[in-house]
Amino acid sequence: MASSSSAARGSDSAHVPMRAPQIEIEEVKESTIRFVLSGTDMSVANALRRTMIAETPCLAIDDVEIEDNTSPLHDEFLAHRLGLIPLRFTDPEADITSVFAMDDPDAEDVDEVLLVLDVHNDASPKRIVTSRDLEVIPLADHHTMVEVAHAASMEEAAELAAIGAPEDGAGGPEADAESAIAIVKLGPWQRVRLRAHAKLGWGKIHARFIPVCTAIMNYDYEVDINSAAMERLGAEDRRAFVEACEPGLFEFVHDGETVRVADVTRMANHMEVERLASTMSATDAPLVRVTRRPGRFRFEVETTGALSAVQVVRGALGALIGKLDSIRQAVAAAAGTGVGVVDEDDDVAGGGAAFASAEAGGAAYGGMGH
Amino acid sequence: MNAPERIETVRVPPGVPRVRMRLDEKMNNAATFECMREDHTLGHLVRMECLRDPDVRFCGYQIEHPLKHDVMIKVQTTKRSTPATAVEHACERLAGEYRAMARSFQFALERAGEAGGMEER
Numbered sequence: 001m002a003s004s005s006s007a008a009r010g011s012d013s014a015h016v017p018m019r020a021p022q023i024e025i026e027e028v029k030e031s032t033i034r035f036v037l038s039g040t041d042m043s044v045a046n047a048l049r050r051t052m053i054a055e056t057p058c059l060a061i062d063d064v065e066i067e068d069n070t071s072p073l074h075d076e077f078l079a080h081r082l083g084l085i086p087l088r089f090t091d092p093e094a095d096i097t098s099v100f101a102m103d104d105p106d107a108e109d110v111d112e113v114l115l116v117l118d119v120h121n122d123a124s125p126k127r128i129v130t131s132r133d134l135e136v137i138p139l140a141d142h143h144t145m146v147e148v149a150h151a152a153s154m155e156e157a158a159e160l161a162a163i164g165a166p167e168d169g170a171g172g173p174e175a176d177a178e179s180a181i182a183i184v185k186l187g188p189w190q191r192v193r194l195r196a197h198a199k200l201g202w203g204k205i206h207a208r209f210i211p212v213c214t215a216i217m218n219y220d221y222e223v224d225i226n227s228a229a230m231e232r233l234g235a236e237d238r239r240a241f242v243e244a245c246e247p248g249l250f251e252f253v254h255d256g257e258t259v260r261v262a263d264v265t266r267m268a269n270h271m272e273v274e275r276l277a278s279t280m281s282a283t284d285a286p287l288v289r290v291t292r293r294p295g296r297f298r299f300e301v302e303t304t305g306a307l308s309a310v311q312v313v314r315g316a317l318g319a320l321i322g323k324l325d326s327i328r329q330a331v332a333a334a335a336g337t338g339v340g341v342v343d344e345d346d347d348v349a350g351g352g353a354a355f356a357s358a359e360a361g362g363a364a365y366g367g368m369g370h
Numbered sequence: 371m372n373a374p375e376r377i378e379t380v381r382v383p384p385g386v387p388r389v390r391m392r393l394d395e396k397m398n399n400a401a402t403f404e405c406m407r408e409d410h411t412l413g414h415l416v417r418m419e420c421l422r423d424p425d426v427r428f429c430g431y432q433i434e435h436p437l438k439h440d441v442m443i444k445v446q447t448t449k450r451s452t453p454a455t456a457v458e459h460a461c462e463r464l465a466g467e468y469r470a471m472a473r474s475f476q477f478a479l480e481r482a483g484e485a486g487g488m489e490e491r
Contacts, residue, residue, distance in 0.1 A: 018470075023478050042418075328458050330387060334389045334390055335458075
């Protein structure tokens, strides 16, 4: 790399062009969203995906005080199951981190939401304890924004209720367990009584704080069918190719012979499609050509119910912006003092001195970057 | 039990700065930034963004050990810049990029809402 070609230029970042990423939403529901992120780099898109999984804060039960447990499951088992029950943050506009304080063992007053569960099976042969038995006890105003999520969305709840409901519509314990999250089954005279404390946490701490069950990122593929190569195949082989690829990726047009692309988003393994396209071709030319549209990434997010899909994307973007801002300030502070001690009074300008002394005693440029 | 505390993966120990800078003793304009309690999310992001800067001659990141939750970002720049400036500007551009993304997302949501069929809780 030439080092003196544009020495007159300042060392600000103005000469590095900013990218203008765009989001196009394809489908958004309460607990799922599909969108295309374009005009950016893979690292930026992947950071968004990773942040949605590991660093988007959400609530989960963190501490359980068991008061009575004669159920078949031991205390730790119960606590683990309780932790994985999504707790929905119901305010669609508010930022969860501005409402709840982050879990910090050093904090004097940890913001916890209290939940209680007390089920005693009076002699019936079986009682299924579900998330419906878990009750939020609001100790502060903002605790009313929290509810136990029995399903990822209203839609899913309705579907589950329909599965669980018997023909005569009588309901019963089995139907309840179907439309909520089963925790434990109690036999006659068994009892579970406990107090649980929910806190705000990150997926990095434990899986119970992960608000998504799916956060997939993929390239935006383009598939071109080589109709000449496809013509050379018999109807049998053509059908075999379509069936060998992911279901729904290719289809036959109404004449039943011509292959066309049905839904590119069905492609999960482009290498397999490419392999089939060359091995199953009767000629040297592959049957289809798969290309990636540069700088475009397809996202598919599905939440557990703790947050809505929109809240997850917003939360992840907010977390990333906050992280980058705090790192920038921390780097400025570290450079200001030269040794990394955080000192508010020192600004970036002080870093010049540290570098100057390093330059004076340092060797010539090494081979890096050449 | 001797399992490390889970919270240690995210909590910067009290009194420890979020980022420590160590100047390279054998090279000019080179430094390593030790970012406490960060991972590939930040490391790769900053690395790729720094490399877009023509004044950055080298940028790489490393997580020293699977049990350490810190990331080291190594940067060497030309004389026109300093490693700290390069990293700061990279973070600034990235934050700006995510802000633009958030605006675009909001805009797309509003359009999806107008098109109907969108219910937001």
